[in-house]
Amino acid sequence: MVADGMGGHAVGDYASNLVVETLSRLALPHSLESLLDEARIALQEVNRELLEEAARRQVRRIGSTVVVLMACERFCGCLWAGDSRIYLYRDAHLTQLTRDHSRVEELKARGLITAEEAVHHPAHNTITRAVGANTALELDQAWVEVADADIFLLCSDGLSNELRDPEIASVLACAARAAAAA
Template sequence: MTFPSEFRWTSAARSDTGCVRQINEDALLDAPTRGVWAVADGMGGHAVGDLASRMVIESLTKVKGASGLTNVLADARARLLRVNEQLRAEAARRQVSRIGSTVVLLITRDRACGYLWAGDSRIYLLRRGNLVQLTRDHSHVEELKARGQLTAEEALHHPAQHLITRAVGALDVLELDENTLELRDGDTFLLCSDGLSNEVSEAEMANELASGDCDTAAQRLLEIALSRGGRDNISVVVAHAEDLMASDKTQVNPGV
């Protein structure tokens, strides 16, 4: 049996150069009225990472929004594949090995959402108090963890922590992972670059997201990362879903 739902979205975004880097190579998209959010992190140590992240986000701002979730995700994927080709060509023109960017994208339609990603920018979901990382990093350290060669604690301090295995522009063929899930009333999503996830624990993320106040949560998460030294660019997007047709609306305190 299906039940009627009408989701109202609120969201907020923050991006900061941090305390160490000179340039912010992150870029983000915060478009709640279109149901599209994204974070891109230009590849550190490579030429013009800010150009790469900007091209990724500019392509996603043009994603067609009228059709169903499957078609919208396919359109986003096609646009990112074109950006990959453009970045490969630009790298060849500049005679550098690569110009690249991570990407994590969240799209919502009706009762569902879809997300796709390449690299180590992440999406988390807070649902009924439980925080889950929806994406799996495309990184050398994550591969070592998957093979049981590193613990989660060891991974935090591994010297290869920043070596990613996928990114838009990194290789001639771009591989994007993709998934979908059904929405629930009160779902809160966090999209972020590794400048946030490397500094802020999941317990702290869950604590700040719990109120459902996107603007306050985004600001507080940024402040925590900066207080830890802000060693990288920091980008955060928080998006909250409220089902206006939820049967228990009159019984639930919206602040809880």
């Protein structure tokens, strides 16, 4: 999992740590579906706690992006809110499994800006979903069947804002070659 705090250093750390600690306490599941359900419930509780903490501290927002990858047998499930991502590197091809919850992603989806324009857009850091951002936490979910030699990369925007997909793919290709040689 990756949790990237927002709202300033101290409160961002508080939010991301609460997300990580809460999800780390989840029990081993009977199924992937039950684990994702438990994670969703836990994140809803964290969302409520962060809203209460923001009110207590009298700050506008204490929040965190979150991206979670959970595996059971040959399947993985993903949950996310915000602009932290999951990539899958399979058969020398990089695929972004998550879709950013951001203003620029909405503009790209509507065809109003290109991917290149999004990089330098004034709203490129404006996210539309996060744990602690709104009373109703919306989490997206995806499933993927795992194949031999798959490599998953979970990252915050700290990586995806600095490296383009071809650069990320190149690094993961090196990791794949090293793993195959081991």
